Amino acid sequence: MRTTRTAPSRRSFLGLAAAAAAGPALAACGSGSASSGGGGTVKFWDMPWSTPAYNVAAKKITEAYKPSSGALKASYQITQWNNFYQTFASAVASKTGPAVSTGGGFQVFQFEQQGAIAHADNVIDALKKNGQFDDFLPGVLDPFKLDKGYIAIPWQLDMRVMWYRKSLFDKAGVAPPTDWPSMLAAGKALKKISALGFATGAGSGNSYANHAVIQMMLSNGGGVWTPDGQVDLMNDRNLEATEFLYELVSNGLIDPAAVSYTNDNLQAQWKDKTKAGYGLYASGLDQSIGDTSGDLMVAPVVTGPHGDKATLVFPNNIMMYKNTPSQQSSEAFLVYYMGQLKQYWQQKVLSGLPVFKSITELPEFAGNANNVRIIKEWQPIAKTFAARGTALNANIAVLDGGQATTQFAQTVITGEGNAKSALKAFEASLKSAIKS
Template sequence: MTSTLSAATPGFSRRGFLGLAAAAATVPLLAACGGGSASAGAGGSAVKFWDMPWAAPAYNDAAKKIAESYAPTGSNLKASYQTIQWNNFYQTFSSAIASKTGPAVSTGGGFQAFQFEQQGQIAYADKVVDEFKKNGMFDDFLPGVLEPFKTDKGYVAIPWQLDMRVMWYRKSLFEQAGVDVPTDWSSLLEAGKALKTIGAVGFATGAGAGNFLGNHAAIMMMVNNGGGVFTKDGELDVMNDRNVEAVEFLLELVSNGIIDPAAVSYTGDNLNAQWKDKKAAYGLTVAGLPARIGDTTGELLVASPLAGPHGDKATIVFPNNIMMYKNTPSQESSEAFLVAYMGQLKDLWQQKLMNALPVFKSITELPEFTSDPNNVKIVKEWQPIAKTFAAQGSTLNAGLAVLDGGQAINQFTQTILTGKTDAKSALQAFKSGLESTMKK
């Protein structure tokens, strides 16, 4: 599992599996590896909950406490907790599930539930959603958060945190350049030119090894223009006019030096350094940026969403989720644990262990959350317009892992950042790369 930031920061988020079809074909059907085994399999005395290192070690300590303090009622089983590392996590899950030593409930990659659903391994969460409707938690979900997980067969998973992409800016650099924070594409271009005169980067991004923020920025600008990689029905739609217009604009930013000429090789650490060293003035990145880079100046602020040339406003979001598996000592126990665990998520934000956004409105209203005005702005202005990689559609599916984790999007972004292309050529190569991967 690679991070959008450095491995030392809590940037682990929602990465899809790299090349679903190829990976699935090469995973050996063996017992779990890499720490993926645990004592209670089907027929055991506990519901096994596998969780990932979503933040600093204190996060896993707190999550373990929540899971292991769960007090089941009636004949429901207690829960056990185990941290699964991102390194080789696909193989860990796949081989454990194949050998029936895997978890009953887990977090994991953003599209993991849909991938294992294709293999017939996922237990649908409709009864969990029904319980949410009874206890009031259903109405507590932020708008549009739960719907992407509903398929014709049922709810594939339950979202628990939102990995948002938002625009940040450094106030002092805009003041020094004497320009306002952009509100649309044209003012972004003009502000970028002014920022360049003071040696600042007007659209900070990167597409070097392990840095996916450049990919996200490219897709975000398409979506921000009413475009996207897919139609509403989930068919590839790479060459639509809105996408062409978005890539043309990105190329204009490159040609004007508003995107750093070296961005094509910038790793997460390089990009972090630009923000920390007050070189980056504006750009798309993750929530909680100041904490992630250790900036305490108070001058890194969330900007308002940009308006595209046709008035569209949108960003992208990766809804991380919790899934249940058919191999469980008790499906009722899995469901009861998941409901209870979701009900205790507030503890993680109250302890300020999470940089991602919560999925519940009640958590966004906690003083520990609202004490940061950037959090408040993200919830108010960005979350309502956020779309997934499925845009122009809305329903998630396993095929999105091909987009998110494959080489086609990396090559596409790097081609744009070099500036040695035109929009239609870049998009055509992107389309061909996706088609060839999806046919495998």
């Protein structure tokens, strides 16, 4: 089985908001103060995306890089998630940071606004020449293509999909939902056997309720933004989706205690084979909780009442910085690194989804039926938090995991007020947060 993540696969608002308040004068912690040009190397900062086995593999890949004549070698450093944005912000401000890095899903947009990011168009051109550009899954590059060019390169996907426990559905005598009416009917049937028809959580560090409420909007053709990026929460599709969530709550399909559930609490419900019957979670849930028996399965895509289909995806990216001993060397290393990504799935040290079609065809990945279903059915309809547009931006960091989103999710899953009042409060809070 694949090893599980020990840290979230995309970290954004909480660290970004703290850094915005504290400013880049914060001291970098640990070895983050080392110069990006120390020793004439391209410094690559990476995050602990999974168990230590992932970072061991990443270090080997980095140190195995053999640059062409005149180009620089690369060095590898792990940067911890704790206070990660402050670490990056301080290092970028003092010009002691990395030349290339992974990191929070939206940090590249923050640093691009500060003029610190080197665009990746030359890398894209190189990937076109070596054939990898055509290997990208549909749509994964779109969020990073701005008017001025490509801001970063995606390297793995954090997908939200619906999961169900087959034995509970069999016991309840219902089929997995394919639309909203069958979701409600299945939830009622699961409730009769004391199982949850919509497992989620909104406690400390748990953003699954946040993602669930936005995912339901997207799957109804709605979204937080207009296509050009303006806040638009009060549209009819969002109202309809929120009303449906209130209906799930009123029928007792969401655990009343979910408002305080951490991710550990939510995983415990999925591990309990009598509790969580259906709900939204990341890809790799079966591996994460150690249940690869085949009983825990990716559910069919649910079609909204107007025929819409969508889910949330967080495309994790690799970014380059202007503070580098050699921009050409940074680009050459990144091209090399993208060509080595398959090793993570071959070694089963990463539970995120690959961005390349060829990796999804590897036996180590395709041997899992849930992986196959996600790539075949869910990835083609996946949208980012930017929907109804496509390009990500710094404002979306305020949406993802922000207090406005958390308050909205908690309001909805506890059934407080009504859909219209909840959306109004969400819109006002989000607009205020963006202006500040």
